[in-house]
Amino acid sequence: MPDHGFSSAYRLTSKADFAAMRRAKRVYQGGLQMVHGRNDFGHGRMGFAVSRKYGNSVARHQLKRHLREIFRQHPVRDMAVDVLVIPRHPHQQQVQIKHVIQQCFDRISALHRVK
Numbered sequence: 001m002p003d004h005g006f007s008s009a010y011r012l013t014s015k016a017d018f019a020a021m022r023r024a025k026r027v028y029q030g031g032l033q034m035v036h037g038r039n040d041f042g043h044g045r046m047g048f049a050v051s052r053k054y055g056n057s058v059a060r061h062q063l064k065r066h067l068r069e070i071f072r073q074h075p076v077r078d079m080a081v082d083v084l085v086i087p088r089h090p091h092q093q094q095v096q097i098k099h100v101i102q103q104c105f106d107r108i109s110a111l112h113r114v115k
Helices: 015-023 057-073 094-111
Strands: 025-029 032-038 045-048 081-087
Touching: 015 032, 015 045, 015 081, 025 094, 032 094, 045 057, 057 081, 057 094, 081 094
Parallel strands: 045 081
Antiparallel strands: 025 032, 032 081
16 A cells, blocks of 8 residues: 655755755746756655745645645656745635646656656
8 A cells, every 4th residue: 555645755854955946947837836856765755835925824734735635646756856836826716726736746747757
């Protein structure tokens, strides 16, 4: 049975991890910016940079929960890719934001497929 948790092995945790993402490629979709680049871990890792401009605490944590859930189930989790998510616009409808997140992960996985 595959592990679908979000342990620290699947998170960008250190300042160096976030700093390395500054030089990575970017995907923009529906108010989200996702910065992505290859890693040496053999599996995907994800980090968040959600400012208070996005919304109140409830909206920010709700977005993070949606991101984690989609990341757990998406094939990008099994690719050697780091993803940093930066929302650029105030929160949207839940259904819409889930769709946008899914589209971003689809684009990133298409860019990092093994050929």
